[in-house]
Amino acid sequence: GWGYGPNNGPDTWSEEYPVADGPRQSPINIIPKEATFDPSLKPLKLTYDPSDAKSILNNGHSFQVDFVDDTDSSTLSGGPISGVYRLKQFHCHWGGSDERGSEHTVNGVRFPCELHLVHWNTKYPSFGDAAKEPDGLAVVGVFLKIGAANPSLQKVLDSFASIKTKGKQTSFGQFDAKTLLPPSLEFWTYDGSLTTPPLLESVTWIVLKQAISVSPAQMEKFRGLQFGAEGESACDMVDNFRPPQPLKGRLLRANFK
Ligand SMILES: NS(=O)(=O)c1ccc2o/c(=N\O)[nH]c2c1
Numbered sequence: 001g002w003g004y005g006p007n008n009g010p011d012t013w014s015e016e017y018p019v020a021d022g023p024r025q026s027p028i029n030i031i032p033k034e035a036t037f038d039p040s041l042k043p044l045k046l047t048y049d050p051s052d053a054k055s056i057l058n059n060g061h062s063f064q065v066d067f068v069d070d071t072d073s074s075t076l077s078g079g080p081i082s083g084v085y086r087l088k089q090f091h092c093h094w095g096g097s098d099e100r101g102s103e104h105t106v107n108g109v110r111f112p113c114e115l116h117l118v119h120w121n122t123k124y125p126s127f128g129d130a131a132k133e134p135d136g137l138a139v140v141g142v143f144l145k146i147g148a149a150n151p152s153l154q155k156v157l158d159s160f161a162s163i164k165t166k167g168k169q170t171s172f173g174q175f176d177a178k179t180l181l182p183p184s185l186e187f188w189t190y191d192g193s194l195t196t197p198p199l200l201e202s203v204t205w206i207v208l209k210q211a212i213s214v215s216p217a218q219m220e221k222f223r224g225l226q227f228g229a230e231g232e233s234a235c236d237m238v239d240n241f242r243p244p245q246p247l248k249g250r251l252l253r254a255n256f257k
């Protein structure tokens with residue numbers, strides 16, 4: 001199966017997923033000077049209910065915190081999107097060292113980690129159905145930069161001991177994902193895709209300009225996860241990021257000057 005290694009990594013994905021070479025692939029390099037300020041963009045509205053947090057899973061590509069998404073209790077609206085999108089999960093991508101790890105870049109600058117909060121459009125019956133639609137998903141991307149330890153991340157990191165290997169999961173109750181957001185909700189937005197197979201071109205990307213902090217010790221905790229299952233040869237879960245893809249004429253908008 002696909003992965004991030006030399007024989008199954010991003011440069012091989014188009015063999016099984018030809019959309020990898022499609023017109024609206026993600027991530028991209030964000031060049032702020034090439035963004036169009038759009039005054040019609042509404043403020044982002046994020047309403048998350050901490051009791052919707054359900055479990056945390058090692059899926060062999062990242063960790064993901066899954067949410068109960070059968071009601072409109074944790075939602076995203078406003079910004080570039082119409083209607084209401086439900087929070088399904090969040091996960092991260094990170095590097096083997098602090099100078100790489102993010103998927104989106106800004107003027108070519110890579111961050112050590114990038115957080116993705118994944119939402120699906122409630123005009124469709126489920127995440128799976130929405131993921132097949134051009135307006136089906138909205139992912140909020142948040143950059144992590146090296147600095148002070150982030151207390152909101154700590155609960156996630158503390159659970160890693162019980163999900164070290166692929167397929168492990170554990171309960172994860174009472175978590176407010178809003179604590180992972182920076183003070184400013186200024187954002188760039190563009191039409192893109194999932195950044196992992198199946199690479200579906202169904203994502204409205206909303207990338208926040210302001211980063212949140214993570215300490216070097218906290219980054220080492222991410223790197224303690226494993227790609228493989230228990231008993232398989234140990235392989236540190238690092239460098240689980242797809243590099244930037246061609247913009248192919250897409251418009252990049254900003255809700256700030
Ligand atoms: N990395 S990403 O673009 O946020 C993302 C979000 C949700 C996803 O679901 C996936 N397969 O079911 N891949 C995937 C990537």
Ligand SMILES: [Zn+2]
Pocket residue numbers: 091092093116195
């Ligand atoms: Zn992601």
